[in-house]
Amino acid sequence: MSAFVIFAYFIVKTDSLVSLLSKGKRYPVYAKFSNVSGLFKSAPVRLAGVQIGLVEDIFLEGGRAVVRMQIKKKYTLTTDIRAAVTSVGIVGENFIELSYRKEFETPNPSTVPPGGEIKTVKTFGLEEVGAELKAISPKVRAVLDSMNGILADNDFRESIKGTVQNMRDISENLKTISGENGTAARTIDKIDRVALRLTETVDSLKKFLEKVDDSLFKEDRGILDNLETTASQLKTTAEDLKSIVARVRKGEGTAGKLLTGDGLYKKLDGSIESVNTFLKDLEKKKAGLDKTKLNYYAGVDYMTGEKNARFAFGMDLNFPGFSLFTRVREDALEGGTDFTVMAGKQYKYFTAAAGMVDSGLGAALYLNLFNRRLNLQLEASRFYKARELSWDRSPLLKAVLSFSLNKNIDVSAGYEDVLERESRKFLVGISFRN
DSSP states (O other): OHHHHHHHHHHHTHHHHHHHHTGGGEEEEEEEESOOTTOOTTOEEEETTEEEEEEEEEEEETTEEEEEEEEETTOOOBTTOEEEEEESTTTSOEEEEEEOOGGGOOSSOOBOOTTEEEEEOOOOOHHHHHHHHHHHHHHHHHHHHHHHHHHTOHHHHHHHHHHHHHHHHHHHHHHHHHSTTSHHHHHHHHHHHHHHHHHHHHHHHHHHHHHHHHHHTSTTTSHHHHHHHHHHHHHHHHHHHHHHHHHHHHTOHHHHHHTOSHHHHHHHHHHHHHHHHHHHHHHHHHHHHHTOEEEEEEEEEEESSSOOEEEEEEEEEEETTEEEEEEEEEOTTTOSEEEEEEEEEEOSSEEEEEEEETTEEEEEEEEEETTTTEEEEEEEEOOOOOTTSSSOOOOEEEEEEEEESSSSEEEEEEEESTTOTTTOEEEEEEEEEO
């Protein structure tokens, strides 16, 4: 009987005995938890499912549970490890789980020394699940009550039926629109026609600009090349004349002897000075011509109204302090073609111009901001009294704000006939320039 009691005592105290006998092969570490319900002494400590130690003691410190663990010395822990109280299955034993996760990683982690502390993470156990369910239960019940009240309402059910029928009607309308004779098909056909007209306009403009390039800038054909050739020939002639005058002054040759008179020498010298003056003026004009910029563009405007597309192309010639504007475009109000030719004076941030605007007397103000990327155009034209009407018609005023997406593409938006409320039209447009 005594032997049986002693054997039972050692069965109960096996873990304590093992802990006592293995102290030389383990080292202690600590972890602090807010709740360790179900965890007992001698519970295993596992890392990746492998037992590497056991719980030696559990006690309170400052309102938190402190767990003292014994870790086998052959296992080294680092400071980026975390401890949690977990269990195997729903009713399994509780134990300490150690884990390394990506979110716990720290640069250059150090080794946890004997007696060191391991940081912990909270697990979501059955008690926490029960508390959360208890907290949201009244809200779920209230939502279910509201849904039952709504579904029991006859008006609501009728409204749902009406909504379903409306969705069917919308589906049928969409089928009609997308068909061959639907609105979408007609819109796509209109866009194709507009694109074709734009292509033809761009081709015509391209041929026109090629002729302009040939006339102004092409080698052996352009005006600039002819001016440079003429200037070079005049310089050569001037050098030859200077050489002749020098020889005459020395009295060399028959010509030198015949031309020793002061009168003839002065005439020759004056002619050379005149040539030099002419050459200097020609250099100044050439320098001004080099600063001249030719800008040409083609674009299309889309306007409110029955006729919603208008094409235009134009050319601007900018001299130092002076500009010449030309444009040809469709007349969206009366049909036909409008021509614009204006001369303007350049200032720092704006240009004021006057002349013929859309085939009528007019004036314009162009405001340039942000290195000419943002431009405000104000054009006024048709200052006349309509003979067939009994009232004076206001001038046609156009206000457009344009923005340069890059050096070749501009987008714009504005109003046509701003002063007339009944005929005012909103427009958006895009243009392509050199």
